[in-house]
Amino acid sequence: MRLLLIHSDNIEYKAQKKTPVAEENIIKEDEMQEALTAFCAVEKMDEDDIAGVSSKTAADILETAKQLGVTNIMIYPYAHLSSDLSSPAKAVEALSKIEDECRINGEFTVKRAPFGWYKSFTLSCKGHPLSELSRTITPGEEGKTEKKTVEH
Amino acid sequence: MRLLLIHSDNIEYKAQKKTPVAEENIIKEDEMQEALTAFCAVEKMDEDDIAGVSSKTAADILETAKQLGVTNIMIYPYAHLSSDLSSPAKAVEALSKIEDECRINGEFTVKRAPFGWYKSFTLSCKGHPLSELSRTITPGEEGKTEKKTVEH
Numbered sequence: 001m002r003l004l005l006i007h008s009d010n011i012e013y014k015a016q017k018k019t020p021v022a023e024e025n026i027i028k029e030d031e032m033q034e035a036l037t038a039f040c041a042v043e044k045m046d047e048d049d050i051a052g053v054s055s056k057t058a059a060d061i062l063e064t065a066k067q068l069g070v071t072n073i074m075i076y077p078y079a080h081l082s083s084d085l086s087s088p089a090k091a092v093e094a095l096s097k098i099e100d101e102c103r104i105n106g107e108f109t110v111k112r113a114p115f116g117w118y119k120s121f122t123l124s125c126k127g128h129p130l131s132e133l134s135r136t137i138t139p140g141e142e143g144k145t146e147k148k149t150v151e152h
Numbered sequence: 153m154r155l156l157l158i159h160s161d162n163i164e165y166k167a168q169k170k171t172p173v174a175e176e177n178i179i180k181e182d183e184m185q186e187a188l189t190a191f192c193a194v195e196k197m198d199e200d201d202i203a204g205v206s207s208k209t210a211a212d213i214l215e216t217a218k219q220l221g222v223t224n225i226m227i228y229p230y231a232h233l234s235s236d237l238s239s240p241a242k243a244v245e246a247l248s249k250i251e252d253e254c255r256i257n258g259e260f261t262v263k264r265a266p267f268g269w270y271k272s273f274t275l276s277c278k279g280h281p282l283s284e285l286s287r288t289i290t291p292g293e294e295g296k297t298e299k300k301t302v303e304h
């Protein structure tokens with residue numbers, strides 16, 4: 001799982017057109033202010049343990065949200081973060097689990113942009129040192145996560 | 153070289169704070185409308201042939217700009233696209249070469265966001281099928297480029 005977390009003044013999207021792997025029953029457009037935007041790319045290796053990787057990802061998103069003091073989370077599928085993607089079905093399974101686990105304790109408002117659609121979007125990044133963080137989360141080995149905070 | 157090309161209604165940035173590898177003599181804030189935003193991560197392997205990789209990258213940016221019919225190009229360093237980055241000095245060398253080569257024939261207005269600064273930014277992506285493209289460009293082997301147009 002490749003994860004890019006952006007502390008955002010604003011994130012909004014509008015689904016414009018289906019790709020061949022579009023999920024159905026989506027929220028076509030939405031927005032959040034003062035949010036943590038979590039761009040996610042589910043990778044082939046994650047298929048070995050979708051539940052575990054999704055849990056670690058959700059835990060990382062929630063930990064970051066708490067550190068930043070934000071209560072709004074936008075989960076946003078972003079294939080361009082990886083060159084070795086999972087199947088679309090596994091990606092939707094993972095994204096849905098992440099969404100559910102972020103929402104589970106009721107402390108956060110959680111939205112999820114649809115998978116498999118061409119989307120227009122507008123994103124504002126705050127620009128402080130912790131406003132852009134990336135992570136690589138791998139299956140197995142309890143909690144192994146490569147974190148990167150450097151911003152060039 | 154990892155490259156993420158976004159056909160943007162708008163891209164604007166403001167340098168907020170230096171990192172330890174900040175370049176000097178920068179344009180602290182700028183913006184463009186109707187632009188191709190080229191997020192670039194210069195990778196360790198690119199150090200073998202900075203000139204060659206930079207030329208291939210510039211050629212790819214220009215080809216995409218022509219296809220999209222845009223004349224504005226914003227080159228934007230984006231470390232989070234790779235987990236195996238070049239040295240900061242080589243990154244600035246590559247980004248400067250890309251900037252120069254994109255500008256060379258006078259057909260395009262080219263700007264470059266500074267390397268090594270925490271930056272706030274706002275980006276709008278148009279959302280049509282060719283509005284988000286990613287590339288991996290490697291040194292050697294004449295013109296070898298892995299292209300990805302899928303958008304999830």
Ligand SMILES: [Mg+2]
Pocket residue numbers: 161186
């Ligand atoms: Mg416009």
